[in-house]
Amino acid sequence: MLRWAVSLALVVVLIGAGQAGASIQIFFGEDAVGGDPSMPRDHANAARDNFLASLGMSWTEGFDDASDPTPFVKELGDVTATLSSTNSLYPISIASGASSNRFPISGDQYVTSRVTSQTGGLMISFTDSTGADSWQTAVGFFATDVDAYKYESDTMILSLLDGGPSTVATFDMPQTLIPSARDGSVFFFGVIVDPGMQFNAIRFGNDTIGSQYDVWGLDDLTLGTPGVVPEPGSLMVWIFLGLTWAGWRWYRR
Numbered sequence: 569m570l571r572w573a574v575s576l577a578l579v580v581v582l583i584g585a586g587q588a589g590a591s592i593q594i595f596f597g598e599d600a601v602g603g604d605p606s607m608p609r610d611h612a613n614a615a616r617d618n619f620l621a622s623l624g625m626s627w628t629e630g631f632d633d634a635s636d637p638t639p640f641v642k643e644l645g646d647v648t649a650t651l652s653s654t655n656s657l658y659p660i661s662i663a664s665g666a667s668s669n670r671f672p673i674s675g676d677q678y679v680t681s682r683v684t685s686q687t688g689g690l691m692i693s694f695t696d697s698t699g700a701d702s703w704q705t706a707v708g709f710f711a712t713d714v715d716a717y718k719y720e721s722d723t724m725i726l727s728l729l730d731g732g733p734s735t736v737a738t739f740d741m742p743q744t745l746i747p748s749a750r751d752g753s754v755f756f757f758g759v760i761v762d763p764g765m766q767f768n769a770i771r772f773g774n775d776t777i778g779s780q781y782d783v784w785g786l787d788d789l790t791l792g793t794p795g796v797v798p799e800p801g802s803l804m805v806w807i808f809l810g811l812t813w814a815g816w817r818w819y820r821r
């Protein structure tokens with residue numbers, strides 16, 4: 569019976585993957601590490617690993633050779649990512665090493681910015697080699713010290729934009745740590761959307777009220793191409809193979 573259960577579990581996973589591929593896939597993991605880059609980041613790393621495994625090809629920018637011009641321009645594969653601040657009072661910058669509970673995920677450098685509202689913070693736009701819009705369906709990143717002054721109701725918001733003022737989708741980061749543990753914490757967030765929801769820019773905001781704000785760290789920004797989602801036909805093949813394998817194992821006992 570155990571072998572049958574294992575086989576059926578495999579089938580359920582494949583069905584779930586097929587359904588998720590028809591809409592939005594979210595990858596999230598967070599760890600309370602108190603601003604210490606040497607602490608294990610098991611949940612965040614697992615989310616990153618699952619995100620990467622769900623992509624075809626992927627490109628990650630670690631900001632480790634970045635100087636500090638404005639705007640920041642980085643190449644991820646054929647995509648040019650331009651980082652800018654939507655709030656001129658608080659430009660983005662490159663930080664080195666652990667500082668103020670923010671820290672690098674890769675190398676020694678990362679991006680810091682100050683988020684002041686739903687639309688006031690770091691924005692990243694994507695273009696191709698000709699300067700035309702580059703349309704994306706997957707983005708992921710590590711964030712440190714997203715605590716918005718530890719107010720429990722405050723949450724980072726990621727908006728997927730399609731040019732101009734339009735918003736394709738908005739996601740509240742699903743942080744579950746208590747506010748005091750968010751200070752110096754780390755999380756990974758990744759999202760894969762349908763081609764019909766493609767975006768050419770992302771914007772980081774939060775739902776702070778009034779003059780409140782949050783300074784946070786961004787590292788290992790990742791773009792990618794869609795992975796292979798099981799089609800209904802291939803799904804039936806997997807079900808058939810799974811049941812056949814389970815039956816064969818049962819026969820061999």
Ligand SMILES: [Ca+2]
Nearest residue numbers: 630674675677
């Ligand atoms: Ca880095």
Ligand SMILES: [Ca+2]
Nearest residue numbers: 713715783784
């Ligand atoms: Ca912070």
